[in-house]
Amino acid sequence: MRRPRIAVTAGDPAGIGPEIAARASADSRVQAVCDVVVYEPPPGSSFPPGRLSAEAGRAAYEVIVRAVEAATAGTVDAIATAPISKEALRLAGLPWSGHTDLIAHLTKTREVAMMFYSDALRVVLATVHLPLAHVPRALTTSVVESTIMLTARELPRFGFEHPRIAVAGLNPHAGEHGLFGHEEEVAIAPAIAACRALGVDVTGPYPADTVFVRARRGEFDVVVACYHDQGLIPVKLVAFGQAVNVTLGLPIIRTSVDHGTAFDIAGKGVADPESMVAAVMLAAKLAINAGTRGPSTRNIKASHA
DSSP states (O other): OOOOEEEEEOOSTTTTHHHHHHHHHHOHHHHHHOEEEEEOOOTTOOOOTTOOOHHHHHHHHHHHHHHHHHHHHTSSSEEEEOOOOHHHHHHTTOOOSSHHHHHHHHTTOSOOEEEEEOSSOEEEESSOSOOGGGHHHHOOHHHHHHHHHHHHHHGGGGTOSSOOEEEEOSSGGGGTTTTSOSHIIIIIHHHHHHHHHTTOOEEEEEOHHHHHHHHHTTSOSEEEESSHHHHHHHHHHHHTTTOEEEEETOSSOEEEOSSOOOGGGTTTTOOOOHHHHHHHHHHHHHHHHTTOOOOOOSSEEOTTO
């Protein structure tokens, strides 16, 4: 098949996104596997580096909308996104908390999940951007079950035809039979049982302080984590800069970096593009696996397309 075309969005224009998008697009490893279309604000736009603003949030949003429209139309085969600022989106009066729910809205997708993918460890989040105090209430049997089933459906795209899924417990020692909490017995275990009855290879809930070690050693292909930091701390510990954020469940392919806007170093020319490179290369791999077809273009600037 032809080389896939990957849309690379510049993220928040006041952060490191424009820099890592440009550097990743020019990287020889990226050049070897795909053609890149860079989506960024129109020429003449000015955003002071490191400054949080509604204008930057709106610009980042508009770039994402154009890239999603292109992917939906088949003009590009996948999207790899540079980081945006949730605060800037909010300042711009936009209701979304990040790429995941924004792109789900734009593609009219009801069921999505955030996965962090690396060779060392893969983690899917059952809940994402919630205050920690709200997690127990949000972690229902329905939520856990749908996350497991979505993971089972999507992992074959990544080369895991029959994924071995582990589910982390919420409480210390996975609740220890109710001694340290009841979420495992009330919500998590019933979801696992329901998925196993449908033929999914899923086990748990396991204590979170050991399940990621077991996964890294090869016992499981992916871990479903109960909340944001439970899943992201181990991934970033073993694979920071190489991990890729992937949105599962979308009708388009979307990958992203494993870090934020880094306003503190924006405009200084020192941002590390490695996670952006990894995101583009994984997007290209997924596009090839999906067997996409269409015309090819090399490194087109789509600033005001």
